[in-house]
Amino acid sequence: MSHPSSKVVDLRSDTVTQPTEAMRAAMLAAPLGDDVFADDPSVNALQRQIAELLGFEAALFVPTGTQSNLCAILSHCQRGDEYIVGQQAHCYRWEGGGAAVFGSVQPQPLDHQPDGTLALDAIEAAIKPDDAHFARTRLLALENTLGGKLLPFAYVEQATQLAQGKGLARHLDGARLFNAATAQAAALGADVRAEARRIAGCFDSVSVCFSKGLGAPVGSALCGSREFIARAHRIRKMAGGGMRQAGLLAAAASYALENHVDRLADDHALAQRLAQGLQGIDGLQVELPQTNLLFVDLTGAARSRSGELLAHLKEHGVLATGLYRLRFATHLDVDAAGIDRAIGAIRSFFRA
Ligand SMILES: *Cc1c(COP(=O)(O)O)cnc(C)c1O
Numbered sequence: 001m002s003h004p005s006s007k008v009v010d011l012r013s014d015t016v017t018q019p020t021e022a023m024r025a026a027m028l029a030a031p032l033g034d035d036v037f038a039d040d041p042s043v044n045a046l047q048r049q050i051a052e053l054l055g056f057e058a059a060l061f062v063p064t065g066t067q068s069n070l071c072a073i074l075s076h077c078q079r080g081d082e083y084i085v086g087q088q089a090h091c092y093r094w095e096g097g098g099a100a101v102f103g104s105v106q107p108q109p110l111d112h113q114p115d116g117t118l119a120l121d122a123i124e125a126a127i128k129p130d131d132a133h134f135a136r137t138r139l140l141a142l143e144n145t146l147g148g149k150l151l152p153f154a155y156v157e158q159a160t161q162l163a164q165g166k167g168l169a170r171h172l173d174g175a176r177l178f179n180a181a182t183a184q185a186a187a188l189g190a191d192v193r194a195e196a197r198r199i200a201g202c203f204d205s206v207s208v209c210f211s212k213g214l215g216a217p218v219g220s221a222l223c224g225s226r227e228f229i230a231r232a233h234r235i236r237k238m239a240g241g242g243m244r245q246a247g248l249l250a251a252a253a254s255y256a257l258e259n260h261v262d263r264l265a266d267d268h269a270l271a272q273r274l275a276q277g278l279q280g281i282d283g284l285q286v287e288l289p290q291t292n293l294l295f296v297d298l299t300g301a302a303r304s305r306s307g308e309l310l311a312h313l314k315e316h317g318v319l320a321t322g323l324y325r326l327r328f329a330t331h332l333d334v335d336a337a338g339i340d341r342a343i344g345a346i347r348s349f350f351r352a
Contacts, residue, residue: 009338010319014176014267014292014331017215023255030251034244035061042247046254050208050221053193053257054177054200058229060222060236061250065090065175067241068207068220069141070098071232075224076139076169076205079104083139084126084168086112091141091173102239106135116149118142120162127166137166143173144199148293150183153199160202172200175209175220179291182264192261204228210253213267213292214260215332218249260332267292270330270339277343281350294328302350309349316345 010016019027033039043061051059062068069091073083083099085092087109091099099105108126110118128134140163144151160170174180181196188195200206205224210216222232236242243249271289278286283302287295298306306323313320318341320328328342 007338008317008319009334009341011328011330011334011342012319012321014212014329017332019217019252020215020332022259023215023252026255027248027251030247032245032247035246036242036244040245040247040250042254043250046250046257047221049254049257051223053197054206054208054223055197056200056206056223057226058224060229060232061243061246061253062220062222062236062241063218063243065173065207065209065211065220066095066098067236067239068209068222069095069171069173070102070239071222071235071241072171072205072207072224073099073105073139073141074103074235075228075231076171077103077105078136078138080106080135081138082106082108082128082135083141083171084108084110084118084123084137084163085141086110086116086118086143086146088112088147089141089143089173090175091143091171108135108137112146115155116146116151117155118159120158123159123162124166127168137168139169139171141171141173142203143175144180145176145183145291145293148176148179148289148291148295150180150290153184156199156202169205170203172203172206174200174206176212176291177206177208178261179213179264179268182261182268183291186265186268192264205232210256213264213331214253214256216249216252216256219253221253263332264292267330267332267334270334270336271328273336274328274330274339274342277339278346281347283350284346292330294330296322296326296328298324298326309346312349313342313345316341316348318342318345 030042035043047059092107127137185192185195210219271294285297
């Protein structure tokens with residue numbers, strides 16, 4: 001057994017978690033079948049579970065969030081259609097242009113407002129009239145949380161109602177939907193699952209990652225109507241995402257839904273603890289976190305020192321990423337002692 005102080009505190013991402021012993025046991029115990037024949041009981045159970053939880057008719061288990069968004073966009077849009085999306089949205093900026101490359105679907109990116117939202121009048125102005133000059137605007141894609149920020153629920157309602165009124169479909173990249181729901185539920189004194197369902201209810205399709213804060217090793221789900229999921233199923237096959245005894249992975253996701261949703265609040269509290277611990281350091285501008293992602297800007301003379309700082313942290317057993325803006329993600333495999341170690345290591349760098 002390794003000494004706790006030798007364990008690396010890995011704050012690079014909430015994707016770095018190891019499956020817990022109990023999750024591994026659930027994976028080993030899972031009944032399996034060939035999911036390409038729709039024969040895997042564990043995949044079928046997960047798909048029913050997440051669809052029901054979020055209030056949709058159907059769901060599809062996919063290997064990654066990227067493939068989930070691709071299946072969604074290509075199921076909502078045809079060649080020559082376009083989707084309205086944020087400049088920083090994962091399904092525009094961070095997926096290799098997949099919708100354009102594989103689907104001939106053009107993005108119409110819009111700048112974000114400081115709170116992560118896309119201005120309603122900007123969305124409205126971006127919707128093209130029916131005219132041979134223009135791509136057909138078919139879809140509004142939002143992301144929640146976006147860069148760790150919870151989109152205000154009133155905004156989500158307004159933006160999706162606007163889209164619906166203009167005949168657009170609405171997709172949510174909810175890779176961290178349960179982090180959003182946790183923050184929203186905390187603010188309202190409400191139930192996390194009820195808030196997840198309320199956010200999801202504003203959309204025609206929702207993608208959720210199990211491999212982020214929920215702590216599963218692999219996998220996402222795309223939720224929507226039966227007819228929409230049938231189309232997405234075909235695209236998943238084309239993308240090479242038809243997996244066989246995938247129940248081994250689906251069982252981890254089911255375990256995560258049952259056991260790791262309520263503990264996301266702990267991750268949010270640890271991000272707060274880290275933010276508090278970094279207050280008042282000359283050279284750091286700390287953005288107070290709403291969920292499990294903390295962003296810290298390097299300022300003044302420290303601005304050019306991120307490489308040095310990250311190397312110093314690594315020497316002290318703490319991992320993070322960033323250039324002028326550092327990102328720290330809290331998750332299942334980080335505890336208060338690890339956060340305090342990170343605070344100590346960062347403080348020691350600025351004292352030197
Ligand atoms: C991680 C992430 C994805 C993609 O997930 P992968 O499984 O890494 O492909 C999509 N959207 C958002 C917002 C994400 O954070």
